Amino acid sequence: MNFTPNFQPKNIVASIENLVEKGLKVVALAEQSDNWDSVITPIDEFESELGRLTSVNSHLNATMFSDEFNAEYEKTLPIITNFYSDISSNKNLYQAYKNLKNTKLNKQQQHILQESIDGFELSGVGLKGEQSKRFKAIKERLSLLSNKFSKNSLKATNEWTKVVELNELIGYGEVELAKIKIDKGYELNLQMPVYMDVMTYLDNRALREEVYRAYVSRASELGITSADFDNKAVMDEILSLRTEMANILGFDHYAQLSIESKMVESVDQILEFLSNLVGKSKSQAQAELNELAKFAGIELMPxxxxxxxxxxxxxxxxxxxxxxxxxxxxxxxxxxxxxTIENLYQVSLHQIDEPSYHDDVRVLEITKNGKLIGKIYLDLYARKDKRGGAWMADYQPLQGQDKPIAFVVCNLNSPSEGKPALFEFDEIVTIFHEFGHALHHVLTKVKYACAAGISGVPWDGVELPSQYMEFFCYERDVVTRMSEHYQTKQTLPDNLYNKLIESKNFQSAMGMLRQCEFSIWDLKTHLSLKDTYKVLTEVRKDTALMPSIKDSRFLNTFGHIFSGGYAAGYFSYKWAEVLAADAYDYVNTQGGIGSQASLDFLHNVLETGGSQEFMASYEAFRGEKPGIEALLKANGITT
Structure with missing residues (x-):
């Protein structure tokens, strides 16, 4: 049993080629077989083996980027894509799966089998001749474009810096100054912790504008960064290929194809859902903006x-x-x-001394009654060679003797000048969010890797456990346990806690409107052949309360859509937020942390993963379908 990832991969191209060759032999045997153990089990086991290697390669490319490694990594992408294209278009294997419907299977197996058959059909198994070749070529090209988009975004972000004097940083405190201190003064950059400090605290309006313009024009023809990093052509090709892929499969547009594998029933249903949220939020959002404009006393700019x-x-x-x-x-x-995790789910979580891929990384073990359940590699700090944002990635599923392993990655500030890393509360919410994903992966009880943890969970259900976790970090007992002034050692006093809670929903309607704007744009850009920026302009007529600057090219670094798997699925955040608010409201009324209701969430949602219809899992926990009332209540939006 190998329970430590190999973070020193060598000859990754040859390793992938050898594994793929092995995989083709596994498939050849499976397509001639007629029972679960000889068809699905060996393929499931092989895909886990291949997944471990590809996951480490992808993870290192995102967290320890180098041109040398990326060049080799890019060579593996067509090999992997072509392998999966060969499997998904293998008609004999598809028939072997279909034949299993006539065998005796348990409920989990029946669900997994049907999901697999649906996956074949959405992956072009019915295509022939030139259509099949073109479909395969599109998937290969998309894998390369996705990596190129991410690489351009990272390099464009890293290219801009500005050395400033202390007198230009009025508004900054010790914590903010420590993040940007260099040998000869202070240096601003476009890494998220530094950028957010500029936008939040910097009194110098001209400098705020300069940093903002640099940030929103990254990886574009207008940015101060190299033209080599302009992502617009990459985005256009990605969108064009997605449309062509959907058309080949018989869908009108890519949004239809995306919806097929999600809980929601149609594009119209989700657009109606989002429009409803916009309608319920807009007047309050306008009042919030009016209040801000009156307070500022100037014509507000972004x-x-x-x-x-x-x-x-x-x-x-x-x-x-x-x-x-x-x-x-x-x-x-x-x-x-x-x-909090221990009290919610009756497990133990502690750090262990184990080498990893970077000195910053903490290695965590989760145990129950002394027995190992899984492991999490926690990488918290921002670095220049690290992709922006925060995410969870699964390395290894629960399978046989192998325990689940997850990577949790954030981009927060690091310790400096003898001080510990000090986190803003928004950053703490992000940490709780990503641990929600990790727990979904690690706490699974499903023994089939293809449905364990987040595997097999529809994209609009994946965000439920993460957003559910966010709610707990605002509870008084939780705040008490995670607060201790780094100098006085005092926990957060009641007066500050009360102000935190009172301010929790400050400008929440504006935030709701912004997220709905992203979600509607994402769907409409995938059901239209129009330029994506023109689509955004049209969407903003209904969602925006103030104009954008003409030089904004923020879509050029919108990794969720162009390199992160959320294409025509960004709405999943809002859809899952409905489930999360409803779930938390229910658990809270039933006794909260440590109650039977919190364990019911563990048993019916986290442990079941993708082994059954996700809404069925939710209803088993909750007893009924959710409504949007809890979401509006949680956001302080009155209608």
């Missing part, structure tokens, strides 16, 4: 929103966001997170 929002929030609730930060040093935050 680089003003974060700064004046923080000032207004400070006035309304009599505290600064930065007042919270000293109370949340990294180690104490993690202790509070771990204890």
């Amino acid at each position: 680089w003003d929103l974060g700064f004046y929002s923080e000032q207004l929030k400070e006035q309304k609730f009599d505290f600064k966001k930065s007042e919270l930060t000293p109370y949340f040093p990294e180690q104490k935050v993690l202790e509070g997170l771990f204890s």
Whole structure:
């Protein structure tokens, strides 16, 4: 049993080629077989073996990027894509799967089998001749374009820096200054922790504008970065190929193809859902913006929103966001997170001393009654060679003697000048969110890798466990456990906690509108042949409360859609947020953390993974389908 990832991969092209050759032999035997153990089991086991290698390669390319490794990594993408294309278009294997419907299977197996058959059909198994060849070529090209988009975004982000003097940083406190201190002054960059500080605290409006313009024009023809990193042509080709792929399969557009594998029933259903949220949020959002404009006393521009929002929030609730930060040093935050997980799900979580791919990475073990359940590799800090954002990636599923392993990655500030890393509360919410994903993967009880953890879960269900976890980090007992002033050692006092809760839904309707805008744009850009920026302009007529600057090219680094798997599925965040708010509201009324209801969520949602219809899992936990009332209540939106 290998329970430690190999973070020193050598000859990754040859390794992938050898594994693929082995996989083709596995498939050849499976397509001639007639029972579960000789058809699905060997393929499931092989795909887990291949998945471990591809997961490590992808992970290192995202967290330890180098041109040398990326060049080899890119060579593996067509090999992997072509292998899966060969499997999904293998008519003999497809027939072997269909023949299993006439054998005796348990309910989990029946569900997995039907999902697999549906997957064959959505992957072009029925295509012939030139159509089949073209479909395969499209998938290969898309894998390369996705990596190119991500690489361009990373390099464009890293290319911009600006050295500034201390007198240009009025508004910054010790914590913010520590993040950008260099030998000869201070250096701003476009890494998320630094960028957000500029937008939130920097009094210098001209400098805020300069940083904002650099940020939203990354990887575009307007950016100050190299033209080699312009992603627009990459985006256009991705969208064109997705449309062609959908058309080949008989769909009108890619949004239809995407919806086929999700819980929702149609594009129209989700557009109606999003329009409903826009309608219920817009008037309150406009009132929030009017309040902000009146407070600022100037014509607001995009680089003003974060700064004046923080000032207004400070006035309304009599505290600064930065007042919270000293109370949340990294180690104490993690202790509070771990204890919350332990109390929610009756497990133990602790750090172990084990080497990893970078000194920053913590290795965590989850156990129950002394027995190992799984492992999480936690990579918290921002680095120049690391892709932006936060995510969870699964390395190894529960299979046989192998325990689940997950990677959790964030881009937060690191310790500096003898101080521990101090986290803003929004960053703590992000950590809880990603651990929700990791727990979904690690706590599974499903013994079929293709349906264990997040595998086999529809994309609009994947975000439920992560968004559900977010709610708990606002509870008083949880905040107490994860707060300790790094100097005074005092926990967060009641007056600051109360102000945090009072301000939790500050400008929540504006935030709701923004997320709905992204989701509607994403769907409409995948059901139209129009230029994606023209689609955005049309969508913003209904969702935007203030104009965007003409130089904004933020879509050029929108990795969720162009390299992160959320294409025509960004709505999943809002759809799952309905489930999460409903779930938390229910658990809270039934006793909260440690109650039977919280264990019911574990047993019926986390442990069952993709082994049955996801809504059936939710209803088994909740007793009924969710409504949007809890979501609106959680966001403080009154209708």
